[in-house]
Amino acid sequence: MLPVYRKITYSQLFSFSTVLESPPEFDTAWHHHPEYELILITGSIGTRFMGDSIQKFNETELVLVGPNLPHCWKEDLGNKNPQAKAYVIHFSADFLGKDFFNIPEGRHIKQLLEQSQLGIRFSPEIEQLAVWKISQIFETTDFDRILNLLGLLNLLAKSDKFEQISSPGFTSSFIENQSDRINKVFEYTLENFKKPVDLDTVAELAHMSKTAFCRFFRKSTGKTYFDFLKEIRLGHACKLLQESDLSVHQVGYHCGYESMSNFNKQFKEIFATTPLKYRQSLLHQGTEMYKLN
Structure with a gap:
């Protein structure tokens, strides 16, 4: 089953995309896109399909998806939680410039992005720390928005509490x-x-x-x-x-x-x-x- 290409749309006012979704909107088809995707799902139960991985997810999960890695989340039919949400952030590799993460201070974030080629699921401890930062990204505008995203990526890059989802093959x-x-x-x-x-x-x-x-x-x-x-x-x-x-x-x-x-x-x-x-x-x-x- 070939993944469909999904075009990510951007507002002319912003350099990266943020979307807050509720079921069934995040119950999407098996797809891929060239952008990185950082997604926080809360209050939902279902199955995550990513690369060659098929795994259950429960209530909350924070995942970073690398470019063109096929993926989708499917909520269990029995889950009727009206409070379920998916906070989705899409950004391109060069949204801050071609060589931004090549600077010495950006090496940890660059490594994180490289690792995301296989998909990364972060631990519950990191999820708790990331929730506030993600909410700030969705609530702020202008340069504060970029600073909040960089702060979130820095937090994730400095953590060793994660697991890779797909396999190298x-x-x-x-x-x-x-x-x-x-x-x-x-x-x-x-x-x-x-x-x-x-x-x-x-x-x-x-x-x-x-x-x-x-x-x-x-x-x-x-x-x-x-x-x-x-x-x-x-x-x-x-x-x-x-x-x-x-x-x-x-x-x-x-x-x-x-x-x-x-x-x-x-x-x-x-x-x-x-x-x-x-x-x-x-x-x-x-x-x-x-x-x-």
């Missing part, structure tokens, strides 16, 4: 690591995950023995290399299941799996469902979206 992108060795391994993996990957070759790229490389990779990323490879393959599999007419068997083959049983097993480990049922759930969701629109 879905967007074929990754978060830059300071280590050239890791970058080379990431690049090699993204270019070669569709075929058998040999650990000897990967370790040679890092100029290490296999044992040393495995320790180094786990220390640098918090996961084993083969767990990382699995995420890349399965993330790409989700993209193919969503956007192509390939059979499930063909999808597995195109993602580097020579064994369908292994493909099904690993897919279920990550997504708690089979590739076939994952595609069927998307088709059902697409039917429901068509009815709503």
Whole structure:
């Protein structure tokens, strides 16, 4: 199911967009746009679809969505809370100028924006701190509005209390690591995950023995290399299941799996469902979206 392109409209008076929505307005179709989206949802319960992730959300959540990452929120039909709200902020990468966040003081915000390529969900503690700042953005005008948005982005950028939503394989992108060795391994993996990957070759790229490389990779990323490879393959599999007419068997083959049983097993480990049922759930969701629109 291909995401639809959504054009974000701006007032001529402002450099970024703010919209306060209530159900069913934020119950939108599966879509994407080149702008960053910062959204605070309150008083609602439902399901969030983002990249290759399908997760429940409850009452309150604060999420930063990177450019062109497909996403939508679907409120549960049983939720009838009239107080449910979605505070939505859209801004382009260069809304303050092409190189604004390249200044030394902007490095943390720049890193936050890079991480948002996979979608970021912030912790309840950060949500509580952010609520007031978001309300100020919606209530102020002129330059105070920009200062409040920068203050909010600064708060979020300095926090380590968040989780990434989608996986690197879905967007074929990754978060830059300071280590050239890791970058080379990431690049090699993204270019070669569709075929058998040999650990000897990967370790040679890092100029290490296999044992040393495995320790180094786990220390640098918090996961084993083969767990990382699995995420890349399965993330790409989700993209193919969503956007192509390939059979499930063909999808597995195109993602580097020579064994369908292994493909099904690993897919279920990550997504708690089979590739076939994952595609069927998307088709059902697409039917429901068509009815709503």
